[in-house]
Amino acid sequence: MPGDLPVILHHFDESPFSEKIRLVFGLKKIAWTSVLISRIMPRPDLMPLTGGYRRTPVMQIGADIYCDTQCIIRELERCFPTPTLFPGGNEGLALASAMWTDKSFFQNTVNLVFGSLADKVPQSFIEDREKLRGAKFDIAAMTAAIPQMRDQYRAHVGWVETQLADGRSWLGGNEVSLVDINAYMNLWYVRSNLPIADELLAEFPRVRAWEARVRAIGHGARTEMSTAEALEVGRNSSPRTQEAGDPHDANGRKVGDLVDVRPDDYGKIAVRGRIVSLSAHGIAIRRHDDIAGDVVVHFPRAGFLVTPAG
The missing domain is CATH 3.40.30.110 (Glutaredoxin)
Known part of the structure; x- marks a missing residue:
């Protein structure tokens, strides 16, 4: 403590x-x-x-x-x-899941979000992120890539749906773990920014129910x-x-x-x-x-x- x-x-x-x-x-x-x-x-x-x-x-x-x-x-x-964030002794896999959720899944999500927002993104934000990345924050390229980004987002979300296919409540089984929190971040980001979030999840009923369970955890005091x-x-x-x-x-x-x-x-x-x-x-x-x-x-x-x- x-x-x-x-x-x-x-x-x-x-x-x-x-x-x-x-x-x-x-x-x-x-x-x-x-x-x-x-x-x-x-x-x-x-x-x-x-x-x-x-x-x-x-x-x-x-x-x-x-x-x-x-x-x-x-x-x-x-x-x-x-x-614990690691019920069932799955600490190693739970920690490693961030290399999926924070990198390939998140990069796909970022491109989808900012490509969809397009000219609504402030120029000051673009300039700041270019300094952070050390590379061009190319909104036009992200917009052009939206069809591919939707395909990839669907694939990532599809993995979550597959993991929930046996009726489990959480990705690791019957108890919430860090894997749930890691994966949820990307769905939260899309939902927070794009009105098409429900459309993108329409074919994934288990993911929609799981998303609601994670959201209900709240933020503490x-x-x-x-x-x-x-x-x-x-x-x-x-x-x-x-x-x-x-x-x-x-x-x-x-x-x-x-x-x-x-x-x-x-x-x-x-x-x-x-x-x-x-x-x-x-x-x-x-x-x-x-x-x-x-x-x-x-x-x-x-x-x-x-x-x-x-």
């Missing part, structure tokens, strides 16, 4: 990855603090805490900062183990805090992460090494710090910021690059 420190989520309500974490809060009945950030940069009160990492969401517990939903979910499961207040919480706290090395690290990294950590796909902004803890699944680095003070920033290993600081 985080003890006396609030569980703070830096997010915006339209963020699909944030919706995953909000559902985890709901499933575990967690009281949490919402810090609403802008959909686009700048985010002057958040960047001192993350060291430049700008993907959404970010979770904060005091001066420990958790980046990426993989990392956030692991910490929430550790702090709030009941009910939410209160609000400003970005400035969250920054003050970090500045007035000390990181609680204990040093822990990894004797099996394939590259011989050790506690105290100065490294850069960055995503391997988009938002490739390096965050620099000294290793505090290291494992096959996560890395935490200590850094000092003139505004935020001393913080420890946590990242997953899958989907992230760790390189010696040059």
Whole structure:
């Protein structure tokens, strides 16, 4: 348990990855603090805490900062183990499901959503996402690809329908798990943005019923805090992460090494710090910021690059 420190989520309500974490809060009945950030940069009160990492969401517990939903979910499961996100002992497969839902399924969903919205997408959002991606955010190409994106979305949703074909309530069986939350994100994103969501699910009755069950989980007990207040919480706290090395690290990294950590796909902004803890699944680095003070920033290993600081 985080003890006396609030569980703070830096997010915006339209963020699909944030919706995953909000559902985890709901499933575990967690009281949490919402810090609403802008959909686009700048985010002057958040960047001192993350060291430049700008993907959404970010979770904060005091001066420990958790980046990426993989990392956030692991910490929430550790702090709030009941009910578990991994009933039936399927933790490995449940965690690995994010490589499907967050990458190929989500990329398909993004193209379908923004291709359908077309000229309704603000130019400021397009420019921000081009900086985030390091590539053109080509709305015209997405619009032209809508027929193919609908085909692929149908295939992804069809896998969910197939998994539910034996009458089970949840993708892993009779208990809700992280697999449900991971997959649901993409349906939520389409439903939140496109009036054709029902049309796209018309042939999938089991998915429609499952979608309603996931939605009913809710978001837990939410209160609000400003970005400035969250920054003050970090500045007035000390990181609680204990040093822990990894004797099996394939590259011989050790506690105290100065490294850069960055995503391997988009938002490739390096965050620099000294290793505090290291494992096959996560890395935490200590850094000092003139505004935020001393913080420890946590990242997953899958989907992230760790390189010696040059």
